[in-house]
Amino acid sequence: MKKPTDLESRILEILDNNIRLIQYSVYAVGLIGLAVIARSTHIFSKFTSTKSVPREFIRKAVKLQGKVNGIEYYQLPLQQVEGCHPNYALRFNIEHIPIAKLLPWRKKKVVEKSFLLNIELVGVHLTTLEGVDNVIKLPLESNPTIWFRLYGLNCETDHMYASIFLKRTWWKLWSEKDLSLIILKQNKGIVSPYLPNSQQIYFNEKYPAYYRKLLYCEIKYRKL
Known part of the structure; x- marks a missing residue:
């Protein structure tokens, strides 16, 4: 050796x-x-405002998880509505859930509204408030945890545009339902104008394909 x-x-x-x-x-x-x-990757980050969300997340249409703490039906100005019937934008106050938690056993506290994300449902406006509670509020009461995909940002009102995904019942744990498609299928809303005429509003490159999907759904399920 x-x-x-x-x-x-x-x-x-x-x-x-x-x-x-x-x-x-x-x-x-x-x-x-x-x-x-x-x-x-912001794996432990909890976003508490629109400004805290990285702009790269919006540009890449990142999908985040959250818990709905409140819902608002915002009546649109008449000049933004076709016809004489009012339309409503659907806005959510969402508590962001990080990908991973450093202290998962920590006792949960009530989150103030100022620490919630302001999310507006993208691409769809409600045409009526009649019966929408059965479509929106009832599923969220049983399970307020959702996923939302970012598509845009409104710098003037400080809220983001996103699609909302509701979780199905317990026997379909991994299935999700796109809230915008549900509203269109049940004829509770219409597809909103493509791009608002404002320099304060930004949409990413993923939005056109999603918008076409909404238009197809509206045409397919529209009542004659």
């Missing part, structure tokens, strides 16, 4: 005498790498 050279012997001796230091250094590098990944 070949004997190690003096250089190899010294290296082995250094490794043997500093094995703990080397192990801790490897652990430290790993933790630093995880911290960098967590910071770039």
